[in-house]
Amino acid sequence: MTTLPVGLRTLAIVQAGGAGSRMDVLTRERAKPALPFAGTHALVDFPLSSLVASGVTDVWVSVQYQSSTLDTYLAGGRPWDLDRTHGGFRRITPEQGSGPAQDDGFSHGNADGLFRLRDEILAFDPDVLLVLSADHVFSADLRPMVSRHLERGAECTVLTAEVGVREAVHNMVVHADAEGLVSAVDYKPSSTRTGTVAVEIFLYEPAVLVAELERLRVLLHQGAKEHGDTGLGDFGEHLLPALVDRGRVYADPLPGYWRDVGRPKAYLQAHRDLLAGRVDVFDHPLRPVLAPSIPDPPAWFDDEARVSGSMVGPGSRVRGTVRRSVLGPRVEVGSGAVVEDSVLLGDVVVEAGASVRTAVVDEGSRVGRGASVGAAPAGTLLTDEAITLVGRDSRVGGGRVVEAGGRLEPGTTV
Numbered sequence: 001m002t003t004l005p006v007g008l009r010t011l012a013i014v015q016a017g018g019a020g021s022r023m024d025v026l027t028r029e030r031a032k033p034a035l036p037f038a039g040t041h042a043l044v045d046f047p048l049s050s051l052v053a054s055g056v057t058d059v060w061v062s063v064q065y066q067s068s069t070l071d072t073y074l075a076g077g078r079p080w081d082l083d084r085t086h087g088g089f090r091r092i093t094p095e096q097g098s099g100p101a102q103d104d105g106f107s108h109g110n111a112d113g114l115f116r117l118r119d120e121i122l123a124f125d126p127d128v129l130l131v132l133s134a135d136h137v138f139s140a141d142l143r144p145m146v147s148r149h150l151e152r153g154a155e156c157t158v159l160t161a162e163v164g165v166r167e168a169v170h171n172m173v174v175h176a177d178a179e180g181l182v183s184a185v186d187y188k189p190s191s192t193r194t195g196t197v198a199v200e201i202f203l204y205e206p207a208v209l210v211a212e213l214e215r216l217r218v219l220l221h222q223g224a225k226e227h228g229d230t231g232l233g234d235f236g237e238h239l240l241p242a243l244v245d246r247g248r249v250y251a252d253p254l255p256g257y258w259r260d261v262g263r264p265k266a267y268l269q270a271h272r273d274l275l276a277g278r279v280d281v282f283d284h285p286l287r288p289v290l291a292p293s294i295p296d297p298p299a300w301f302d303d304e305a306r307v308s309g310s311m312v313g314p315g316s317r318v319r320g321t322v323r324r325s326v327l328g329p330r331v332e333v334g335s336g337a338v339v340e341d342s343v344l345l346g347d348v349v350v351e352a353g354a355s356v357r358t359a360v361v362d363e364g365s366r367v368g369r370g371a372s373v374g375a376a377p378a379g380t381l382l383t384d385e386a387i388t389l390v391g392r393d394s395r396v397g398g399g400r401v402v403e404a405g406g407r408l409e410p411g412t413t414v
Contacts, residue, residue, distance in 0.1 A: 002143040004055065010146065011126035011206075012059045013092075013117065014047045015110050016070065016134040022263045025391035026362055028410050030069040032262065033134035036345050038274055038282075039313035039328045042073060043261065045291045046139065046281065047132040047201075048080045053287030054142040056130065057082065062092045062113055079292045092117065109233035110200075115217060118210045126206055133200035137270050138258040139281035139289060142201075145252050149203045155248040157203040158182060158240070161258040163195045171197035171260060172236035176251040182244050187236030199254050202235070212242055256280050264387045268360060271326050271343050272382075275309055294329050304335060313346070320350070334369075341376065351398070358404065359388035368398035375404040 004010075016033040023032060033044035044061070051059055059082055063070055076082075077089025114121075114131065121129060128146055140159075149157040160174050173186040174196050186192060216238050220231030232238055243249050257279045261267045273279050282289055296315030301307065306321040315330040320337035327333070328345045334352035342359045350356055351369040359374035367373055373396055374388030388402055391410035396402055400414050408414065 002141070002147055004143055004146060005150075008128070008146075009124075009126045010056050010058065010128050010130065011121070011124050012047075012051050012056045012130040012132065013114070013121075014044070014051075014059060014061045014132050014134050015113055016044055016061055016063050023267070024264065025389050025407050025409050026264075026267075026360060027066075029066065029392055031063060031066040033063075034066075034069045034073060035135075035261075035267075036328055037137060037261070037270070039311055039326050040294055041289060041291045043137070044070065044074070044134045045289050046137055047134055048077075048082070049287065049289045050138065050140050050142060051130070051132070052080045052082065052290070053284075054140075054146075056142070057084065058087045058124070058126075060090045060092050060117075061134075062117070064093060067091075067093055073292060075292060080290050108230070109235075109237070111213065111232040111235050111237070111239040112230050114209070114239075115213045115230055115232055118213060121206055122210055129204040129206045129209065131202045131204065135262045136199060136258060136260050137279065137281060138199065138254065139256060139284055139287060140201075140254055141287060146203060148252055149250070152180075152250055153248065154203070154250045155205045155208045155246060156240070156243045157250050157252050158185075159199045159201040159203075159254040160196050160251045161199050161254050163197055165192055165195050167266075168192050168195045168197050170263070172200075172240070174198050174251050180250040180252060181247075182249040182251050185236055185240045185244060187234070187240075196251070198236070198240075199258050200235075200260075201254065208243075208246075212239065212246075216242060263384055264360065264389060265382050265384045268341075268343060268358070268387055269382055272324070272341075275311065275324055275326070296329050299327075302335075305333075320352075328363075337367075342374070354396075357388075358382075358386060359390065361390040362392040362394070362410070364393040365390050365395070367396045368400065370399045371396045371401070373402045374406070377404070 082089035173192045175184040176182045217230045259270045261270045299312040299316040302319040305318040309324045310322045312327045313329040318333045319335040320333040323340045325339050325342045330347045331344050332349045336353045337350045338355045340357045342356050344361045345363045347364045348361050349366045353370040354367045355372050357374045377386040385405045388406045390408045394408045395413040
C-alpha cells in the first residue's frame, strides 16, 4: 500500500455543480451527482468514497445547480466520516458580494469554477490539489497517483482511461508518450483515432494552477459572452492546453472500471455492465463505496415472481417478471408485469400487466395497468434515442403507450 509523506497537505474539490442537461428529464429537478446508481447509491458517492479511502480528508463539494437536492444526502459529509471539527467536509455554493463582479453568481464551466475559488485555494495552501467530477462511476486508491505526481514534479497530472473511439469524442482525448508526458489534448473532438480520455480527475500544483487561471482570465475575458463569465470555460478548452504547453503535464492511467454516465446511453450501459459483472467498483473491501443508509427491509418476492440477471433494492415488492434490470428502493412490480433492460429508481410502481423496456423511470412514477413504456431496441447498438425516459412523479395511465425513445417531463400524466 502506497503511503504519502507525513505532513503532506492535500485538498480535494469535487465539482458537483453542472445542470446535467444531457440527462434530459432525469436532471430537471436534481443535481446530476444526486442521480442514483446501482439502486442504493448516488453518483457523488464514488469520488467521496475514493477520496476518503485515499486518506484525503479535506474535501470541498462545489454545488450550484439544484443544490438542495444534494444537501440532505450529503449530510455534512457524515456518511463518509468527513464531518470533522477541523477541516473535513465543506459545501461551496455561488455567492454574490464576496469578491469582484466577475466572481459573482454561477460559474461557466469547471475551469471557471476553480478560478472563483483561487483565493481560498491559496489560503488553504495545499501541496497537492485534487479536482474530481461527480458524474462518473469508478473506485480508486489515489495515493499512488499523488506519489507519482510529486516524484515527477508535475504541474498537472491527468488520470486517464481507455474507451472506444465513438465514446472518446464525448470526452477530452489525451495524447501522451511512453513516459506519460502529455503532448496535446483534444476537447470533445469530432473524430479521433485514440480512445485515451481524461476521466476528470486532476492533480494540480496549486500555485501554478492559480497563476495560469489568472493569466488566461486576462486574455479571455474580452471574449466572454455573458456578464460574470471569465471565458475560461471547461478544463479542456483553455486551461489544460495552456498547461500542456508549459511541458509538465503527465497522464496516469486509472486502474479498474470507469465510465462517464452523463448521457442516457452511458447511464443505462453502466447498469448493463454492472449486471454483467464488468463493474468492479464494489469489489474492494478496503475502499467500500460509502453512502447514507437506507432504512428499508429486504426485498420481497411473490411465488409467481420471475427475476433474472437483476438487482432489486430494499423495500421492493415483486410479483411480476424482472429481467436484466436494476430496481431501486421500494419499487413495486405487479402481477403479470414485465420490466426488462431498465432502471427503475425509488418508489416506482409498475401495475399488473404493464411493461417497461429499455427505459429509465424516475422516482415516484407509476405505470398503469396494462400500459407499455419503451421497447427493446431493434439492434444491439444502444443509442440515447432508443432509451425511454420517464421524469419524476409521472403517471402513465392504464393501457397507455409511451413509445421507445419517449421523454416524459417530471409530473407528466399521459
